[in-house]
Amino acid sequence: MSQLPIRLPRAEEIKRTWRHFDIPSLFSAIIYPALGVLGFIGAVIAGFAFSGLHLAWWYFPICIAVTALTVFICNQGIGPLHRVIQHNAGELRAPAQLMVVINCVIAMQGSLKDWVNYHSQHHRHSDQPGDPHNPAEGKFWAWMGWILWRDPEDVKRPMAKRLARSRIVSFFDQHYLPISAIVHLLIPAAIYLIVFLLGGSILLTLMLHTAAIIGRAIQFHATTLGVNVVGHMKAPAWVVWLLAVLTGGEAFHEHHHAFPRSILHRPRKGIINRLVDYNGTMLLVLEKLRLARNYQIAPQFIEKV
Template sequence: MTIESRIRARSEAILKSWQTLNWASVFSAIIYPALGAVVLLSALVLGLALDGLTLRWWYAPIGVAAMGLSIFLCNMGIGPLHRIWQHRAGEIKWPGQVIVMFNCILAMQGSLKDWVNYHSQHHRFADQAGDPHNPNESKFWAWIGWIMWRDENDLARPMPMWLKENKVVLFGDRYHISLSLVLHFLVPGVIYAIVALSGGSLILTAIIHASVVIGRGIQFHATTLGVNVFGHMKTPLWFDYLLAFLTGGEALHDHHHEFPKSALHLPKKGFFNRLVDYNGTALLVMKRLGWAKNLQIAPQFA
């Protein structure tokens, strides 16, 4: 009997109740995106209902642009986190590391230590008992159940050996709660105050803020669904590319377990490939800037 065959399914082994919910994960996955939607709807309703508030047509494209930028920046954290810090497909120098760290905070990825440890287990037990988000156990579990109910033994695992000397990773992990509070609450609060004191449009500010929050929520769920669920299923090509646009190429998952140590998820050549796999494109740009080196690329993508 193999070790894997003796391991219980994670969705069955972990106690699931209201008392054991990981509320930080619930807030990140459900409550915060819902608050963004409430703020956006409230801004639109108040702008239409009250004469003292002005709602312009061009606020809509600004909101869409803010949402797209939020999705892009979140992917600029998760992409290098996954490909470089997780799978060691190359090296990023400190300016790039700082950008990646803050984008991971924006994406609400929680502890980098836990992120890497969970993903290591996923590759060790992919689609078997022991996989933290095995879609064969439950699609809901693979989507968000595994982050809503956590095993304390998982959270107790130490920082992976290859990251123990990375000062930026250690700083981001040690202060990720404080940095999250500053980035997601203090900074928006200061912006609202500046706009109010300067006589600017609070409606436009609320629309931009809500769009950023909603964009982060879209990217969050596109990643967990696109990688953990649909990435392990046979899906139409158009759907694969839709998820790829929302995840910077992370949802292009068919090849990933065969060659995980690749900085690119699509061939290096081709404008469309570089547009869809923009997490990989960002790493190529970092290399040009001297911020990344020793990038490894799967043979089929070189």
């Protein structure tokens, strides 16, 4: 009987060459966040340097609120994608599916086909050779390396049937780049133009725009760090809770591989649980609104605390 070939760790199997380097991932993970930070700093400096720009103190709390709102919106894409669509832990009706895919575009999650295939691969080979982001192969690799260097064969895998059955998911996946251009380029450009024509503050508009970019980056990296790295290693409780707040509860990972088909990552009861695991809370809200049904919940999260 022939033996199956022994798999190499993905960090060794995928060569660190330009052929395997993914430019769009470089942009979403590093370049775009850097542009956001530099743009915000530049706007603030310009506001102090040129009195005609009228920098007001109340711009800053608004920017903080926009950053927090963007983190929340991005999580309302990744949370339902991961818990419901990826792990088949329930059903989302068309309006909820539309919300999820739009929020995933805002979060710059790339092709949902590839997202689901990579995560399925992760669960099949968790913390073993074949896991796309095994932290034992290097913390940087699990955080960003697996996104920046890719095996071309990975993206050739077909779309999972449960995704292909959704016309909304299929449409957004087939037209991801033009839709992303509309969301991240054309809509902001239109907003700048409208503000200019109405005589509004371009400085405030720039600060709010870059605050949103920074919020998207915070959520992006909190997820890859909180789930792929911290979620698979021992870490102080405060680190886990901080990352959980930034990821809508996704960083609460200790239960996940034992019961992946759960729409909650903390017990159903308890105000703190519902506030921190707000991805799960929003899924419960969708159920109340009859936009979702047939949820699966891990038994330990149904019990009272």
